Amino acid sequence: MSPSGRFAYTGNASGSISGFAIDRDGAVGALATTALVPSPRDLAFDESGRFLYAVSPGTAATGGQVTSYRVGHDGSLTVTGTVGRRRRDHRRRRLLTPAGRDRRTGGPARAL
Secondary structure, eight states, X not given: OOTTSSEEEEEOTTSOEEEEEEOTTSOEEEOOOBOOSSSOXXXXXXXXXXXXXXXXXXXXTTOOEEEEEEEOTTSOEEXXXXXXXXXXXXXXXXXXXXXXBBTTTSSBOOOO
């Protein structure tokens, strides 16, 4: 729920975010569904309630991401940015000469 209590959002496994407007009397109405992120799991507002952040964990192969949205006066969401986690390549890379020697040390290539 937004800090103002006017809007609430939920992340769906289908890759969408559903929004709801909450009237002063507590009545809830559906807003348009935003389908922009893969499997949003966690949602959080900034302190002002003007921005919503969605965390998508991703997989070991793709890595996760955080997507930020600007929350409109009507509760609509507009993407403002996405930050992804880069996969780590744990293989060490090294350059070898055509003769099979390590370019950094000049010595023989060793097994990694």
